[in-house]
Amino acid sequence: MIDDATVSKIFDAANILDVVSDFVALKKRGNNYFGCCPFHNEKTASFSVSPAKNIYYCFGCHKGGNSVNFIMEHENLPYYEALKYLANKFHIEVTETERTPEEQERHDDRESMIVLNEFAKNYFIRNMTETEEGRAIGYKYFKERGFNEETIKTYELGYSLSDRKAFTEFALKSGYQLKYLISTSNGQTNSGTGLTIKHDDGYTFDRFSGRVMFPIHSITGKVIGFGGRVLDARTKGVNVKYMNSPQSEIYDKSRSLYGIYQAKASIVKNDKCFLVEGYTDVLSMHQSGIENVVASNGTALTIEQIRLIKKFTNNITVLYDGDDAGIHAALRGIDMILAEGLNVKVLLLPDGEDPDSFARNHSSSELEAFIGANETDFVLFKTRLLLGDAGNDPIKKAELINDIVASIAAISDDIKRLLYVKECAKLMDIEEAVLKDATEKKISKITYQQLEAAQKERERERRQKEMAEQTPAQQSQTPEQRPILNEETALNNRVCELESELLKYLIQFGDKVLFEVKKENEPAEIVTVSQYILNELKINNIAFKIDACRKMLDIYISTAEHNTTPDDSLFTQCHDADVSSFAVKLLVSKNEVSKEFWDKRNRYVPPEQGHLKEMVDITLNHYKFEIAQQEIKNIGKIIAQLQTEPDNDEKIAEQLTKLGVFQRYIIKLGDSLGIVMPRK
Numbered sequence: 001m002i003d004d005a006t007v008s009k010i011f012d013a014a015n016i017l018d019v020v021s022d023f024v025a026l027k028k029r030g031n032n033y034f035g036c037c038p039f040h041n042e043k044t045a046s047f048s049v050s051p052a053k054n055i056y057y058c059f060g061c062h063k064g065g066n067s068v069n070f071i072m073e074h075e076n077l078p079y080y081e082a083l084k085y086l087a088n089k090f091h092i093e094v095t096e097t098e099r100t101p102e103e104q105e106r107h108d109d110r111e112s113m114i115v116l117n118e119f120a121k122n123y124f125i126r127n128m129t130e131t132e133e134g135r136a137i138g139y140k141y142f143k144e145r146g147f148n149e150e151t152i153k154t155y156e157l158g159y160s161l162s163d164r165k166a167f168t169e170f171a172l173k174s175g176y177q178l179k180y181l182i183s184t185s186n187g188q189t190n191s192g193t194g195l196t197i198k199h200d201d202g203y204t205f206d207r208f209s210g211r212v213m214f215p216i217h218s219i220t221g222k223v224i225g226f227g228g229r230v231l232d233a234r235t236k237g238v239n240v241k242y243m244n245s246p247q248s249e250i251y252d253k254s255r256s257l258y259g260i261y262q263a264k265a266s267i268v269k270n271d272k273c274f275l276v277e278g279y280t281d282v283l284s285m286h287q288s289g290i291e292n293v294v295a296s297n298g299t300a301l302t303i304e305q306i307r308l309i310k311k312f313t314n315n316i317t318v319l320y321d322g323d324d325a326g327i328h329a330a331l332r333g334i335d336m337i338l339a340e341g342l343n344v345k346v347l348l349l350p351d352g353e354d355p356d357s358f359a360r361n362h363s364s365s366e367l368e369a370f371i372g373a374n375e376t377d378f379v380l381f382k383t384r385l386l387l388g389d390a391g392n393d394p395i396k397k398a399e400l401i402n403d404i405v406a407s408i409a410a411i412s413d414d415i416k417r418l419l420y421v422k423e424c425a426k427l428m429d430i431e432e433a434v435l436k437d438a439t440e441k442k443i444s445k446i447t448y449q450q451l452e453a454a455q456k457e458r459e460r461e462r463r464q465k466e467m468a469e470q471t472p473a474q475q476s477q478t479p480e481q482r483p484i485l486n487e488e489t490a491l492n493n494r495v496c497e498l499e500s501e502l503l504k505y506l507i508q509f510g511d512k513v514l515f516e517v518k519k520e521n522e523p524a525e526i527v528t529v530s531q532y533i534l535n536e537l538k539i540n541n542i543a544f545k546i547d548a549c550r551k552m553l554d555i556y557i558s559t560a561e562h563n564t565t566p567d568d569s570l571f572t573q574c575h576d577a578d579v580s581s582f583a584v585k586l587l588v589s590k591n592e593v594s595k596e597f598w599d600k601r602n603r604y605v606p607p608e609q610g611h612l613k614e615m616v617d618i619t620l621n622h623y624k625f626e627i628a629q630q631e632i633k634n635i636g637k638i639i640a641q642l643q644t645e646p647d648n649d650e651k652i653a654e655q656l657t658k659l660g661v662f663q664r665y666i667i668k669l670g671d672s673l674g675i676v677m678p679r680k
Contacts, residue, residue: 065580
């Protein structure tokens with residue numbers, strides 16, 4: 001097996017556009033890319049790739065899934081081998097092991113930490129909206145900074161009470177274990193969320209007490225960590241106003257970007273990402289209409305963060321303060337962006353301004369106009385800046401040339417690199433041939449280092465292979481073709497269709513209010529789509545029959561139990577290949593009512609939310625009708641079997657009574673659906 005951490009790395013790294021482009025010629029159309037489907041013959045491109053959702057789907061043959069599904073289907077590989085294929089493509093080291101009890105515990109720990117962070121996020125939100133202290137301090141701070149309700153809700157901002165034990169005690173009373181609250185080192189990484197700090201004497205207290213809270217989300221929307229800003233008198237003399245969650249099994253600040261979950265769709269739409277430094281920079285720019293913005297969590301830019309952005313665009317604009325510190329900060333790490341093949345521009349704000357203040361003090365149109373007029377190509381910006389610093393000093397000018405050469409050499413595109421050589425030679429007043437020669441020497445040195453690293457990697461793989469041959473090789477998963485929804489062929493197709501339709505309602509409208517139950521002398525109780533459907537299934541003792549639907553429902557229920565609305569990516573990027581493939585087919589057009597579904601029933605119901613109750617009831621009743629028919633068939637088989645054996649009169653009578661109940665039930669359902677059933 002491949003351990004969960006590595007599988008997660010593979011899923012995170014496997015950009016669907018990069019994967020599919022190896023096999024299919026794609027052209028951009030709107031936010032997506034289209035090409036001819038590799039799975040069936042077609043002349044019109046109906047094969048769609050969505051970078052924002054990290055999925056593919058063919059509107060012709062209806063195959064769909066994530067990057068792993070695509071490789072399984074296209075290369076005819078089992079799940080395990082597809083993971084290894086992608087790991088090799090994206091240079092991720094894979095160690096093949098069986099899951100030990102310790103690894104299983106580690107897996108369980110990661111899941112528990114995610115659940116705890118979700119609990120903490122909701123706790124901090126309630127503090128800010130429902131407590132006097134939270135409204136007077138936390139909510140007031142965000143409003144004074146100019147953030148509106150939509151921004152506060154979008155980024156799930158909150159507040160941690162000043163009582164230093166409030167959260168820890170509440171979490172423990174709610175059943176969460178202390179080992180997940182505190183942060184302890186196991187030698188390589190930290191286990192536990194670090195929401196609680198524990199002293200050597202056993203005293204525990206909240207890490208973030210008295211701070212406004214900024215949840216940090218993964219690319220799929222899971223809360224992996226927090227940032228907290230202190231507000232009260234402790235600000236005086238405090239060196240670090242902002243505090244982040246410690247490194248852990250689920251949070252690595254060098255691999256995460258603040259706001260990436262909220263920004264990813266806009267990044268794809270605009271084919272550009274704005275990179276800033278702080279939380280409030282992101283919030284202010286988003287609120288001003290620039291939604292394709294992320295922050296580096298206050299750390300120096302890393303390769304992993306750049307690759308995270310590259311999943312959605314090849315264009316980055318880095319925003320920094322207009323002072324000297326901001327200018328030099330703009331130079332650090334930019335060569336890494338160029339080396340990754342991205343186009344990078346720099347936008348320096350007026351002196352004394354940062355992205356937060358500038359966005360707050362200017363309208364959306366003014367901000368967009370300023371960006372359009374002032375963002376500058378990085379290499380040219382750097383050349384002009386260093387040229388001004390060097391003046392007429394030949395030594396400084398030589399250093400400048402070497403610095404510029406390093407940046408140009410990092411550019412992977414040959415044509416683009418030559419254009420930079422020509423332009424920079426003019427700016428620095430040196431011969432183009434000299435700059436070109438220096439750049440080629442630098443590239444040769446880089447290439448040699450890469451070849452050397454590749455040779456070492458091949459040698460390591462050779463040694464691993466030799467060692468493996470000396471011991472009995474562990475058998476991998478059986479290489480049979482993946483069994484996609486075998487149960488679909490054994491069960492009535494209508495059951496699959498109806499379960500799929502119910503899942504669509506849950507995922508698309510789960511948190512919408514369906515109706516209110518009014519009680520005398522009591523506030524009205526609201527019932528959501530999710531509560532209604534799940535309760536109907538429960539009281540009728542119905543379990544989903546289709547394997548993939550049942551798994552999706554289990555995931556939905558597990559997530560909803562923690563007061564979280566499941567995101568599409570929770571299903572489409574699921575590590576279970578069958579679930580992710582099925583989820584893509586189910587959700588690719590989830591924003592449209594299944595017209596075919598309603599046409600089959602000679603009934604049209606408009607898709608507006610005002611008709612939700614009617615739509616859900618019709619679907620539920622059709623589903624109950626099909627399940628009841630299945631039960632009647634099963635009872636008939638049981639009776640037939642009992643009649644072949646002696647002395648079964650009592651058992652047959654019992655089954656006949658049960659049959660009568662279902663027959664009356666199905667007649668009642670038929671009446672509500674306009675289906676004429678024979679009366680016996």
